[in-house]
Amino acid sequence: MSLRTRSPLLLAGLMAGAGALHLAVPKVFDATVPRVLPGTPRTWTYASGAVELALAAGLAHPRTRGAAARVTAGFFVGVFPANVQMAVDWRHRPRPQRAAAFARLPLQLPLVLWARSVARGADAP
Template sequence: MRSKISLYIMAAFYVMAGINHFINPDIYTGIMPPWVPFHTELVYISGGVEVAGGLLLLPSTTRNIGAWMLIGLLLAVFPANIQMAINYYEVGHSMFWLTLVRLPFQLLLIWWAWKFTK
């Protein structure tokens, strides 16, 4: 039962986060590393992958695919999390510490998704 609750929480988290990419794309384009091209397009693509991955977690027949999609996404967006920390550091943002906490938290999210690849 606990794993079902965890699954539903994870699916809802990614679907809502993905939808937010379409509602508030500027949040995400603002943390894209400058060397990455097509910021807006990649924000929409990553949002779509989040929504799709979250939804694919729900049926047991596609759960493995959804979990691996989310793991790939988490790895792909890691440079944006680093860029966010750099941006916050450069402007002396009071929440800079939170960006540092977020970096290893990404590993926890990968582990959580990996639990559903089996």
């Protein structure tokens, strides 16, 4: 299996794992929901988990991969405020937790670029 074939499936696995975690242990993610959003944090946690699972399914299937990868890139941009919220909220936590929260911020860019790469690969002949 080539990297071109494996990369979308790895991204699908990442999204499926994240989606499953949002649904299985929502309390962990509730705290990262920006407080300016309407409704309850749990609603946003469940909604983002469901979206991640749907994107994983779209990424896994070659026919929907290109569109799902583009939406995944947008999703990564859209959840960036949650990572900022986490970094702000965790700035006074012990050093390892604080470092993990701040490390998430620059990781969004490679995720966006990965999703865009999968989209380009899916659209290529």
